[in-house]
Amino acid sequence: MERRAFIRAGMSVGVLGLSGTRTLDARPPRPLRRQAASPIRLSSNENPLGLAPAARDAIIKGLDEANRYPRLRTNLHEALARKLGVTTRNIVLGAGSTEVLKVAVEEFAGPTGTVVLASPTFEDAEWYAGIGGVRIEKVPLRPDCSHDIPAMRDVAARIEGPVCVYVCNPNNPTGTVTPSAEIDEWIGMAPERVAFVVDEAYIDFVEDPAYHSALPWIARRPNVLVARSFSKVHGMAGVRLGYGLVHEDGVEALRRRLVRMDANHLALIGGLASLASDEFVTQSLAVNRRGREIAYACFRELGLESLPSQTNFVMHRINGDLPTHISRMREQGIQVGRPFPPMLDYNRVSIGLPEEMERFAEALRAFRRRGWV
Amino acid sequence: MERRAFIRAGMSVGVLGLSGTRTLDARPPRPLRRQAASPIRLSSNENPLGLAPAARDAIIKGLDEANRYPRLRTNLHEALARKLGVTTRNIVLGAGSTEVLKVAVEEFAGPTGTVVLASPTFEDAEWYAGIGGVRIEKVPLRPDCSHDIPAMRDVAARIEGPVCVYVCNPNNPTGTVTPSAEIDEWIGMAPERVAFVVDEAYIDFVEDPAYHSALPWIARRPNVLVARSFSKVHGMAGVRLGYGLVHEDGVEALRRRLVRMDANHLALIGGLASLASDEFVTQSLAVNRRGREIAYACFRELGLESLPSQTNFVMHRINGDLPTHISRMREQGIQVGRPFPPMLDYNRVSIGLPEEMERFAEALRAFRRRGWV
Numbered sequence: 001m002e003r004r005a006f007i008r009a010g011m012s013v014g015v016l017g018l019s020g021t022r023t024l025d026a027r028p029p030r031p032l033r034r035q036a037a038s039p040i041r042l043s044s045n046e047n048p049l050g051l052a053p054a055a056r057d058a059i060i061k062g063l064d065e066a067n068r069y070p071r072l073r074t075n076l077h078e079a080l081a082r083k084l085g086v087t088t089r090n091i092v093l094g095a096g097s098t099e100v101l102k103v104a105v106e107e108f109a110g111p112t113g114t115v116v117l118a119s120p121t122f123e124d125a126e127w128y129a130g131i132g133g134v135r136i137e138k139v140p141l142r143p144d145c146s147h148d149i150p151a152m153r154d155v156a157a158r159i160e161g162p163v164c165v166y167v168c169n170p171n172n173p174t175g176t177v178t179p180s181a182e183i184d185e186w187i188g189m190a191p192e193r194v195a196f197v198v199d200e201a202y203i204d205f206v207e208d209p210a211y212h213s214a215l216p217w218i219a220r221r222p223n224v225l226v227a228r229s230f231s232k233v234h235g236m237a238g239v240r241l242g243y244g245l246v247h248e249d250g251v252e253a254l255r256r257r258l259v260r261m262d263a264n265h266l267a268l269i270g271g272l273a274s275l276a277s278d279e280f281v282t283q284s285l286a287v288n289r290r291g292r293e294i295a296y297a298c299f300r301e302l303g304l305e306s307l308p309s310q311t312n313f314v315m316h317r318i319n320g321d322l323p324t325h326i327s328r329m330r331e332q333g334i335q336v337g338r339p340f341p342p343m344l345d346y347n348r349v350s351i352g353l354p355e356e357m358e359r360f361a362e363a364l365r366a367f368r369r370r371g372w373v
Numbered sequence: 374m375e376r377r378a379f380i381r382a383g384m385s386v387g388v389l390g391l392s393g394t395r396t397l398d399a400r401p402p403r404p405l406r407r408q409a410a411s412p413i414r415l416s417s418n419e420n421p422l423g424l425a426p427a428a429r430d431a432i433i434k435g436l437d438e439a440n441r442y443p444r445l446r447t448n449l450h451e452a453l454a455r456k457l458g459v460t461t462r463n464i465v466l467g468a469g470s471t472e473v474l475k476v477a478v479e480e481f482a483g484p485t486g487t488v489v490l491a492s493p494t495f496e497d498a499e500w501y502a503g504i505g506g507v508r509i510e511k512v513p514l515r516p517d518c519s520h521d522i523p524a525m526r527d528v529a530a531r532i533e534g535p536v537c538v539y540v541c542n543p544n545n546p547t548g549t550v551t552p553s554a555e556i557d558e559w560i561g562m563a564p565e566r567v568a569f570v571v572d573e574a575y576i577d578f579v580e581d582p583a584y585h586s587a588l589p590w591i592a593r594r595p596n597v598l599v600a601r602s603f604s605k606v607h608g609m610a611g612v613r614l615g616y617g618l619v620h621e622d623g624v625e626a627l628r629r630r631l632v633r634m635d636a637n638h639l640a641l642i643g644g645l646a647s648l649a650s651d652e653f654v655t656q657s658l659a660v661n662r663r664g665r666e667i668a669y670a671c672f673r674e675l676g677l678e679s680l681p682s683q684t685n686f687v688m689h690r691i692n693g694d695l696p697t698h699i700s701r702m703r704e705q706g707i708q709v710g711r712p713f714p715p716m717l718d719y720n721r722v723s724i725g726l727p728e729e730m731e732r733f734a735e736a737l738r739a740f741r742r743r744g745w746v
């Protein structure tokens with residue numbers, strides 16, 4: 001089934017629940033790029049819809065200026081500031097939010113500090129700490145897979161010197177949220193030597209009422225950074241664009257650590273267009289919700305334990321060896337997530353298009369029939 | 374005059390001296406994007422032709438995968454290795470060569486080392502050294518604007534601890550080359566604690582027989598890095614792609630310092646196509662040669678001293694105040710180069726299309742009539 005055809009079919013049976021589909025329907029159908037040789041990608045928490053049509057158009061127009069060094073950084077600062085109710089002096093743009101995590105770890109932990117983070121969580125903060133030889137303290141998630149905030153607080157309190165706390169909320173790879181009230185309480189009473197990086201790459205997918213952004217803290221503390229991404233709900237993972245939100249007293253120290261000219265022209269012009277594409281975001285969320293339902297229905301049917309996801313991926317038990325499971329899925333033309341130690345009895349599946357999730361569910365049922373899961 | 378029309382006209386009067394123009398002529402003419410509100414950009418050493426047509430096509434196709442994290446890094450490693458006669462283990466890709474300069478300065482100078490560079494030269498190595506608090510030693514260019522290699526050697530010899538020598542050859546902003554034999558001699562006898570970063574962003578434009586690449590050194594020394602860019606002859610400045618060439622014993626230490634996923638998918642797919650576009654490169658060089666001739670003819674006519682350029686920009690005397698000159702050019706709809714202290718009695722003009730260079734020459738003649746230059 002072709003992607004555009006799927007989208008229209010989805011619309012017509014009310015899956016997406018959207019009325020205005022003009023932008024998408026105005027374009028000729030494009031074939032789904034998956035072929036026998038190219039597996040379904042359910043491995044990297046990408047948006048299966050592709051770019052927002054307006055972002056795609058803007059990037060194609062932007063090719064006329066692609067020989068020129070990027071010049072739209074200020075424009076994106078302004079658009080983000082308007083959208084988020086902050087000022088341009090609160091924003092650090094990067095080549096993906098990963099670059100923002102890098103400069104935050106460097107600035108907040110420094111060569112002599114310590115990074116405190118959960119286990120398992122998104123790997124990049126630990127990776128960047130490793131480059132600089134920064135000490136790392138890992139605190140296991142609680143049984144419900146939220147961050148163990150009291151334990152992390154205790155660890156941070158015991159450490160001398162600067163501490164950079166990394167909280168991924170919702171957490172990757174578990175998809176679970178940590179109650180914002182707990183994070184707020186800690187930030188509110190933490191000493192100045194403790195800085196916070198709150199990674200909100202998946203915030204757009206959250207429906208849990210116990211969750212809210214840590215953004216209000218940037219007005220009150222100079223060393224709280226909130227990281228956001230264009231890779232998820234905006235579908236721009238390949239284009240590399242993300243940003244951090246931070247107190248204006250802390251912004252220059254972070255910006256000067258960036259790779260110069262890092263956010264490329266196509267990312268900037270596409271990001272500007274995507275920011276204005278509310279309809280695409282709504283549609284991405286609806287497609288994700290539908291795909292997640294298909295996955296959960298299959299896990300229930302097979303009695304496979306799964307974690308409650310507030311993101312575009314789900315972690316579920318596999319009752320077996322993870323590398324074997326990943327390779328068997330690959331043989332079925334389906335690419336699923338990598339190992340996240342110590343949770344090696346779980347697989348992380350990213351949410352694709354509903355028909356892709358049906359293929360995933362079929363494969364899982366077939367594995368069950370063979371006694372593999 | 375429209376850009377494509379110019380190119381065809383150029384062809385027909387033999388300016389470009391190319392026979393196969395199929396790729397360019399197959400596309401409909403595109404208007405030059407410059408309007409009254411948008412000045413001619415002769416300020417950032419960009420390629421006025423835009424992207425190679427094949428790169429443009431590849432990027433548009435690549436938009437279908439722009440929602441996926443970049444996966445063509447290995448492909449570009451392989452294509453570059455084939456083209457340059459090295460192995461994939463000699464290559465460090467970055468978001469522009471500036472990222473390669475960043476990781477090289479960090480790795481080679483470390484927190485306790487010193488960067489030795491010319492004055493004036495391209496600013497980024499000094500900028501990155503500044504982030505880490507690395508010491509910087511600047512050595513003035515010789516009167517002919519080549520690097521003063523004997524003086525740089527003396528400075529490096531006096532320094533204790535690791536030294537990272539940055540040599541930009543040809544040099545930005547002067548456009549001049551430093552004889553390769555002098556650089557070779559130094560590298561050949563330098564102690565191990567002295568590392569070299571040779572920035573060859575403009576190598577494709579060089580015709581001087583006293584010049585050759587420092588590339589052969591990477592097979593013989595683990596701490597010589599040669600930096601190259603897709604921003605110049607490939608016209609991809611806005612897309613952000615560059616690379617470093619280094620001994621395979623040194624490659625991992627540099628790669629691990631990169632921003633993760635830094636080279637974006639559109640850069641990788643465009644870079645692959647542009648690498649195969651020899652015709653576009655030839656054409657870029659021909660257009661640059663023609664534009665440079667127009668500039669030199671004007672300088673001669675006005676008796677304005679200029680430096681012998683082996684690049685896509687020229688430095689020339691202005692007989693006055695540089696900020697005033699830049700702002701007067703701006704009023705004429707022409708953007709020229711920024712200040713490069715201590716050479717504040719020179720302007721750097723980047724080479725645009727021949728008709729843009731005629732506009733530049735006209736403006737300069739008008740300035741002369743008013744006694745401004």
